[in-house]
Amino acid sequence: MTHPTGAGLELDAVTVRFGDVTAVDAVTLDIPTGEVFALLGPSGSGKSSLLRAIAGLEPCTGDIRWGGESIVREPAHKRGFALMFQDGQLFPHLDVAGNVGYALRVAGRPDAARVGELLALVGLAGFERRRVTDLSGGEQQRVALARSLAAHPRLLLLDEPLSSLDRELRERLASELREILVAARVTAILVTHDHDEAGVIADRIGILDGGRLAQVGTLAELRAHPADARIARFLA
């Protein structure tokens, strides 16, 4: 199959084990560039482990390719992917601009204008000199998102980015996140246990169950033709 926008991420029988436990079981999946894909599943389904394996933070078997080239042996910092954590993991000793510009400084091209643009993109224009510890939960996640986008990652990995927020804020930020990702034209994988959130943010959804990829499709497709009763119950 050819992707009009170029081959993005290809997972080939990716398996992650912790001792005797198989957290991710032979997942094979293609995500073309420009797509926002959601990995949906209950807790313990292996979605975060798969995301960490893609990021290069978890050793795995199988192959991971980007643009047709295997990157499975590349360490995390050389993959050009960015991972945004559930709880942001902002660097407490740096201010907002220091956090957002981190990847740019690491790459050797600090760029205050780009930091300003990103903060505007996530709705925090003018927050540069604020301490990250003084921000609200929602603001912290916005900073984390801007930080992840700063160095133009080839692939953005979002690990339950909204789940630490309260419901109202979560719903508001979900559609905002979709707009930001589309505006930034970034390929992204979102991990979530909330199917509505997945439906709002992602183009396609893959359902993980017990470490296996059970079904892939849009939320409407999945709801219309669930592969089995478990999936139907989960999406209800």
Added chain:
Amino acid sequence: MGGDRDPVKLIRQPRGPRGGNPPHVRRIAGPTAAIAWVLAAALPLAFVGVFFAWPVASIVGRGLFPDGALDIAGIVEVLSRPRTVRILGFTVGIAAAATAITLVLGMPIAYVLSRLRFRGRAVLRAAVLVPFVLPTVVVGIAFRALFRDTPIDGSVLAILAALVFFNIAVVARTVAVSWESLDPRREEAARVLGAGPVRVFATITLRRLAPSIAASASIVFLFCSTAFGTVLVLGGARYATIETEIWLLTTQFLDLSAASVLSVAQLVVVLVLLAVTARVRAGTTAQQRSFAARRPRASDTPVIVVAVVVALALVVPLVALVERSLRVAGEWGFDNYVALASTGSRNALSVTPWQALGNSLGFAAAATGVAMLVGLVACLLLSRRPRSPHARRALDLLDGALMLPLGVSAVTVGFGFLITLNAPPLDLRSSPVLVPIAQALVAVPLVVRTLLPVLRSVGGRMRDAAATLGAAPWRVMLTIDLGVAGRATLAATGLAFTVALGEFGATTFLSRPDAATLPVVIYRLIGLPGGDNAGMATAASVVLAVTCVAVVALVERLRVDTAGRLT
């Protein structure tokens, strides 16, 4: 499965477990990273191994195997000497008494520091820490000045008071840290259920504080039972502890085998205590949250009064020291300070106290450099949680090994240096490097205890976040680990410097007369009474104390917990 699947991929068999091949996990961190970590571990291990384990092991060997065979008769002979029995009993007894008193007096201060918000809290916090960072010799001299011409001078009471004075900070600050993290609503719930304040304290608060109280008690007991400078200055020949007896046997009676047996006995006690502390520490996984302090109420008055009295009592010996230093033959004057430029009456010294201060500062700077290098590398290593259980166990062992110098007596270390590092391959006896190395050894545990909690707070996921943003492992270490630990690193540097500055037990073995440090010079001055030597010793003590307090004042401004992290 979804629609847009590559047909080629559908027929390709997944490799790995289901294909029947042996699972081949691709390690993301390559062999270079593993080698780097092993090399990093080698530095602190080599330091502790060569400059601590080897000297101490030789002492053990010398004490237990004097002629290559286990000399049980010799050990029994030394241990059954009436003097040895008396000294062992005295050491344990005075350490236990001092620990008990320190706990009782330290608790009100811990309460006030952790629960109440009032003007002057920062001053109280700092004031409590001052005695802990004073060199032990200075503490001894201050208490002699305080009790001069009273029956208490030269008595057990003076030693006891000095040990309590020195250690209150450990209890007050360690307990305060965990008191802060207790949710006061649990006490309030008990009050609502009808329990009176005393009952609430005894049944709820005390029980929840028990781990941190036990941890600080064992550390205080450790410090008291291995106290050297204070006991030597205050006890003289009359009251000896194991620590001063080892020194006496080595330097005065040249009975090295008896000294070795005592060192081994002390080592055993210390190891048991450290094991207990480690066990208790495992129970004090303090929550990171802390609850807001409140304004004092009328019912807090008794506690506040006790805390203020204790805090004032901590100041009294220092006032006495300054007062004594300004007295010459009953008159006020600065003669004692003027005399610091001389070598004392009857040329007691080879260097003037000012020169000794210069030596001290130089040695302490070198020791701080070594301690920070070893401590930082060790902390960066210890703050990781590797996947492999073997690597984790190795890290736990390294953690314990680095704590050992805190408990093992400085005198044993100094004595050990003398008997091991005086022959090839390492003939350092004539070299001045032994002094800063010994001082660094004493400072490393404090550096580790100050830095490690901060570095552990960084957490693996924050490093992961930096890695996915493109930072190579060395870059993560520089920008994230050291970035977060920046202030704590400065604080640890200051702490290491004061510890090195005041170190006496090992230094007294190792420093040469022409390169003596200020604590050694002070001790020599009071050992040669007559003339104005005693007065000079008080003036020199004031100078040393002021230097240490100035460094600590800088550290306090950084607002990093130091003594509070000891356990």
